[in-house]
Amino acid sequence: MVCTFAKAPHALPLAGHVVQLGARPLDFLHTLPELADLVELRVGRAPVLIPTHPDLVWQFLRESRTFDKGGPVFEKVRTLLGNGLANCMHEDHKHQRRLMNPGFNPRHFEGYAQAISDSVDEVTGPWRHGMQVQATDAMIAITTRVATKTLASDAIAEQDVRTLPELFGILNRTTYRRVVAPFGVMEKLPTRANQRYLQARSRLWRIADSVIAHHRAHPGQHEDLLSRMLEARDPQGEGLTEQELRDEVLILFTGEVETIGSALSWAFYMIAMHPEVEDALQREADQVLSGRVARFEDLPKLKLAARVMTESVRMWPPVWLITREATHETELGGRNVPQGSILAYSPYMVHRHPGYYERPHSFDPDRWLPGRHEHLPRGAFIPFGAGSRICIAEQFAMLEATIILASLCARWKLEPLAGAKVRPVPRMLLRPSSLPVRLTER
Ligand code: HEM
Numbered sequence: 118m119v120c121t122f123a124k125a126p127h128a129l130p131l132a133g134h135v136v137q138l139g140a141r142p143l144d145f146l147h148t149l150p151e152l153a154d155l156v157e158l159r160v161g162r163a164p165v166l167i168p169t170h171p172d173l174v175w176q177f178l179r180e181s182r183t184f185d186k187g188g189p190v191f192e193k194v195r196t197l198l199g200n201g202l203a204n205c206m207h208e209d210h211k212h213q214r215r216l217m218n219p220g221f222n223p224r225h226f227e228g229y230a231q232a233i234s235d236s237v238d239e240v241t242g243p244w245r246h247g248m249q250v251q252a253t254d255a256m257i258a259i260t261t262r263v264a265t266k267t268l269a270s271d272a273i274a275e276q277d278v279r280t281l282p283e284l285f286g287i288l289n290r291t292t293y294r295r296v297v298a299p300f301g302v303m304e305k306l307p308t309r310a311n312q313r314y315l316q317a318r319s320r321l322w323r324i325a326d327s328v329i330a331h332h333r334a335h336p337g338q339h340e341d342l343l344s345r346m347l348e349a350r351d352p353q354g355e356g357l358t359e360q361e362l363r364d365e366v367l368i369l370f371t372g373e374v375e376t377i378g379s380a381l382s383w384a385f386y387m388i389a390m391h392p393e394v395e396d397a398l399q400r401e402a403d404q405v406l407s408g409r410v411a412r413f414e415d416l417p418k419l420k421l422a423a424r425v426m427t428e429s430v431r432m433w434p435p436v437w438l439i440t441r442e443a444t445h446e447t448e449l450g451g452r453n454v455p456q457g458s459i460l461a462y463s464p465y466m467v468h469r470h471p472g473y474y475e476r477p478h479s480f481d482p483d484r485w486l487p488g489r490h491e492h493l494p495r496g497a498f499i500p501f502g503a504g505s506r507i508c509i510a511e512q513f514a515m516l517e518a519t520i521i522l523a524s525l526c527a528r529w530k531l532e533p534l535a536g537a538k539v540r541p542v543p544r545m546l547l548r549p550s551s552l553p554v555r556l557t558e559r
Pocket of ligand 1: 502
């Protein structure tokens with residue numbers, strides 16, 4: 118397809134658009150579709166191409182050999198999480214994905230759903246009527262429990278489970294700062310922030326190593342993602358190497374905890390702002406669950422909860438900006454793209470494209486009713502990416518989020534405290550700032 122092209126205005130001579138990307142990246146992204154279908158901005162002196170038209174985004178994501186994992190996001194993420202499935206280059210991808218797929222086979226979902234329901238019970242067990250909690254922390258506490266159970270069946274020490282949310286917080290903040298920093302020198306200085314980052318990273322690596330050692334010492338005793346990774350073999354009989362295993366554990370951990378935690382935090386904020394949706398959600402939860410936690414078999418009936426989650430990840434996709442690198446000279450939208458060019462795509466930007474969504478900034482779960490969304494081009498809704506690099510856990514993630522949302526709505530109302538103002542915090546993931554709520558038992 119031949120498309121319009123523009124350079125984003127107001128680049129600073131040395132820094133480019135670092136100020137806009139650092140201070141108000143979401144506002145900045147809103148302006149890009151109006152400029153052209155393909156827009157060039159700059160991070161430092163390096164040009165970055167961003168497709169804004171859904172058809173172009175789709176084409177770009179489907180060409181995963183040409184537009185491979187690279188650019189500042191992956192450079193920084195690899196120093197933290199290694200070369201696992203989400204970070205590896207195209208040439209290693211097929212092998213890794215094949216060995217990771219068995220763990221995400223839908224036949225295991227019922228077992229994972231049980232771990233999700235148990236985690237909701239464990240975290241909300243001490244909740245009492247009238248208590249105040251940070252909804253964002255509560256969601257991360259639940260998704261951390263789910264991650265530890267589904268990944269490694271409680272092989273992670275309780276004390277480590279408790280520190281994980283803080284570790285993820287530090288790593289998420291610091292990594293984004295490093296992605297948009299125009300000069301690499303800052304991250305080498307012995308500042309407190311850099312030391313905290315290095316400590317958090319080694320702690321996370323130690324936890325990953327210890328669960329792998331635990332599972333190796335107890336073969337065949339667990340039914341979780343790690344056991345399925347340990348058992349998986351490719352057609353040549355090869356399994357994952359020790360290094361690959363550690364990298365995959367790190368990827369799955371970070372993939373599981375913060376993404377779903379952020380999506381749920383946004384969902385609770387959005388329903389608190391839309392009481393009519395909250396009422397309807399509670400009615401659905403009452404009818405289907407009568408006050409108990411949701412289970413796997415309830416999912417077909419939790420239709421509104423599923424739509425609320427879909428609409429939440431449309432408006433606030435946790436993965437909001439990702440880079441790629443051109444592996445050879447090519448073209449995109451009729452424009453020449455030299456080898457080594459950096460490109461990026463933003464689910465956040467396309468999900469709010471006014472040309473494709475009516476009232477794109479309004480929260481409307483019913484836009485996902487049958488018959489109302491099928492006209493959307495495929496590249497207009499990409500919270501989980503697209504093409505061969507699409508999220509391996511797309512179905513599992515929506516299942517988890519729907520079970521947690523419905524289970525909480527069946528028993529609790531989370532009312533934001535008066536004056537609590539929530540703002541988006543775009544780091545490696547797009548999270549809401551803290552959301553203090555009062556719990557009302559239903
Ligand atoms: C709401 C929750 C989630 C969202 C929004 C999300 C989003 C995404 C996106 C956008 C990608 C593609 C990244 C790219 O194009 O570079 C991705 C890939 C990936 N995600 Fe998720 N994710 C979620 C949950 C999860 C969970 C729960 C896990 C693990 C249990 C996970 C594991 C992965 C992995 C391993 C990949 C790499 C897939 C590959 O390249 O083959 N994600 N995710």
